[in-house]
Amino acid sequence: MKISVVIPLYNKVRYVSSAVRSVLAQTLPPHEVIVIDDGSSDGSAEAVEALADRRVRVVRQANAGVSVARNRGIAEATGDWIAFLDADDWYHPEMLGALSHAHQACPEAAMLGAGFRKVPHRFGADPEPWPVTEGFYEVELVEDLRQRWFKNSPFCTSSVAIRADLLRGIQPCFATGEAFGEDLDLWFRVGDMTPVAVVNAPFAAVRVLPDSLSTRHPRATLPNFLKRMRERALSGEIPARYRKSALWFVGQMQVTLAREALSAGERLQALRWLVEARRAALTRRWQLTMLMALCMPTQVAGSWQRWRVRNAEVFSPEGPTQ
Known part of the structure; x- marks a missing residue:
């Protein structure tokens, strides 16, 4: 090689x-x-x-x-x-x-x-x-x-x-x-x-490097690479055998964005992301996040999510964890 x-x-x-x-x-x-x-x-x-x-x-x-x-x-x-x-x-x-x-x-x-x-x-x-x-x-x-x-x-x-x-x-x-x-x-x-x-x-x-997770701000718009992935799946550019998982992946990343919004106390933005993530609606992860957004006091939800962030649930090019 x-x-x-x-x-x-x-x-x-x-x-x-x-x-x-x-x-x-x-x-x-x-x-x-x-x-x-x-x-x-x-x-x-x-x-x-x-x-x-x-x-x-x-x-x-x-x-x-x-x-x-x-x-x-x-x-x-x-x-x-x-x-x-x-x-x-x-x-x-x-x-x-x-x-x-x-x-x-x-x-x-x-x-x-x-x-x-x-x-x-x-x-x-x-x-x-x-x-x-x-x-x-x-x-x-x-x-x-x-x-x-x-x-x-x-x-x-x-x-x-x-x-x-x-x-x-x-x-x-x-x-x-x-x-x-x-x-x-x-x-x-x-x-x-x-x-x-x-x-x-x-x-x-x-x-x-020092600029780490504590400085992360919740996103209000979908990152460009995920927008392109969704567009390519819907247009048929992605091979048929991978289209479902591509749309699923975008939905799961929107759930992650919802969790970031909850961590920042932005419940309404979290609900917007969850509504957009309907393709992931049958997953336990989506359901748990929706329950948090609807029922859990924002301060408690934020504390819970910050604990998850400290334990490596982050939205990054290195990939999400469940």
Whole structure:
């Protein structure tokens, strides 16, 4: 496997060297590492160039956003597979080897993923590799990615690889001008085209940066990637076998939005989301949320939901939990 690793970069001088070094330290060497510097002004690109490794290429562009940077990386890549890594995350030394293992186990899958772990942000030295079970890693072949995603997130942006020819056929892959859900938008579109092979062990580390859940505000409008998913399902663009689960997924995300609104004390907005989520009306999750919205005092509902948020029920590109 020739795997090109694409790293979008914008003002991550404290982190990016660790990210790149984690790719260079792989037991299965990368074909190349392409860092797309999206107009950094803090010396990030220079920090990468100082690593002086012939496998690493820095491509500079004026600031245009993470989606444009990733699309540029796809266009620049010369490998058979393209993997992604955010500039503040890093790989376990066996990450690319785990993806290769998934490919060997399920050669029909054009998208490969691995589990990930969340870690506190830290500055300075490269993190030590974490233990992963030796030997054979379980590989799961996922046919319906939306159903699987709602169980738990099988991979993240920093633990996925997709066949390069598939990506080039659907460019622009990432929705430009968006920085929320643009990755999920692509994963589900690709998942409609191919099975996904997932190694169910954590081979990527994702930094939890300080701007976290406490600053999250409830949304009054459906995120763009969910609007597109619903439109594609209703128009017939999504293959027939996945249309029902696509509409179900949108409904479940609207239930999550209702819970966010309840947490903020916005009962009326929560009820609006639940009415829109009628396709999920027969689920226990929808019913419980409606009961909270109708019967539970707002202050109690908010306290309950904040407890759930602290215990990882969040609406994020890393996926919801039930």
